[in-house]
């Protein structure tokens with residue numbers, strides 16, 4: 001995704017009450033940053049935040065952390081969250097945004113954080129063999145997630161990419177997750193709680209079928 005430079009992004013994020021500037025400081029202490037003690041759900045690669053803004057504002061009994069590497073998209077996520085909560089006349093107190101390279105997610109989350117669910121939506125498919133280790137569903141990454149996941153936690157994974165999807169099914173199995181729900185055409189299923197992301201809308205408009213699974217930690 002090519003993003004235009006936004007020199008105002010970092011200052012705007014720094015001034016935002018629900019943006020965490022130094023996530024590694026809170027390793028093992030994320031629950032303490034939320035007003036209410038509720039299960040933590042994590043979105044990896046939140047992009048412009050259409051998904052997290054809807055999900056978090058509709059689930060006030062859950063706490064959310066949304067991560068991306070780019071300030072230029074995080075600032076748009078910040079604005080989308082504010083807009084959505086404004087419409088609902090709610091204050092933003094169950095969602096935190098942070099900038100972090102997910103390949104080093106273990107720098108910011110530890111076993112005390114007990115994350116109950118991870119969302120991975122339309123991550124980079126890294127098709128070349130030499131790059132596959134960078135996939136957010138690669139066993140190397142899944143092992144890192146296991147360190148901070150609660151027992152029986154779920155990973156919700158959506159993609160347009162057939163090859164990434166097929167290989168991820170194997171990755172989950174190798175690392176000790178059970179695939180408890182799977183579809184290769186999400187829009188034509190009974191999974192009514194789905195919330196579309198920016199990329200999902202784009203691919204659906206192009207007629208690309210959305211692949212989706214839920215993997216549960218054994």
Ligand SMILES: C[S@@+](CC[C@H](N)C(=O)[O-])C[C@H]1O[C@@H](n2cnc3c(N)ncnc32)[C@H](O)[C@@H]1O
Pocket residue numbers: 001044045046047048067068069070073100101102103121122123124197198199200
């Ligand atoms: C293809 S976009 C998908 C955005 C959104 N989830 C959606 O479905 O529309 C992938 C997002 O993941 C972020 N990303 C990619 N690799 C990352 C990494 N290693 N660490 C953090 N964010 C990453 C990108 O900046 C981008 O916003």
